[in-house]
Amino acid sequence: MSETQELTYADVSAHSGKKDLYLVVHDKIYNATTFIDEHPGGEEVLLDVGGQDATEAFEDVGHSDEAREILEGLLVGGLKRMPGDPAPHQTTSSSSTSTAPKTEGASMGVGLYALVLLGGLAAFGAYKYLQMQSESSK
Numbered sequence: 540m541s542e543t544q545e546l547t548y549a550d551v552s553a554h555s556g557k558k559d560l561y562l563v564v565h566d567k568i569y570n571a572t573t574f575i576d577e578h579p580g581g582e583e584v585l586l587d588v589g590g591q592d593a594t595e596a597f598e599d600v601g602h603s604d605e606a607r608e609i610l611e612g613l614l615v616g617g618l619k620r621m622p623g624d625p626a627p628h629q630t631t632s633s634s635s636t637s638t639a640p641k642t643e644g645a646s647m648g649v650g651l652y653a654l655v656l657l658g659g660l661a662a663f664g665a666y667k668y669l670q671m672q673s674e675s676s677k
């Protein structure tokens with residue numbers, strides 16, 4: 540792609556009609572005009588986010604890799620954020636909180652392992668203690 544132009548959010552919001560529709564997904568700008576009629580999800584949803592940040596809407600649907608390829612083919616350029624622009628969508632971090640549960644799961648696994656190990660040690664200790672007791676009482 541030779542198009543590396545940068546547009547501001549204000550530039551993008553000027554393209555919000557059916558005949559001229561830009562979308563922002565993950566801080567990149569896409570021209571969805573030619574795709575509106577082909578979109579399997581319908582034109583309404585695209586028009587709803589026309590000229591806006593569609594990251595959340597796009598990611599919420601769980602679009603396929605094929606959809607992402609189509610999206611890349613519609614690339615216009617990058618988004619240049621200006622002071623006062625709407626904040627970038629945090630969907631990626633909130634929907635992919637995968638890192639947090641993952642680490643949690645890992646530490647839980649380790650915790651469980653330690654617990655089993657400690658339990659085993661305690662049982663062994665108790666067994667040895669009882670053995671000693673019964674031997675000394677002989």
Ligand code: HEM
Nearest residue numbers: 571579580584585588593596597600602603605606609610
């Ligand atoms: C230019 C951006 C977009 C492209 C290239 C695109 C592409 C596609 C494609 C190829 C599919 C078929 C299923 C798949 O492959 O995942 C699809 C389905 C769908 N899309 Fe999009 N999409 C875009 C934006 C959006 C947005 C902003 C929404 C907003 C909610 C949306 C909502 C949906 C829905 C609901 C479906 C499911 C339709 C069904 O299975 O009945 N899409 N899209």
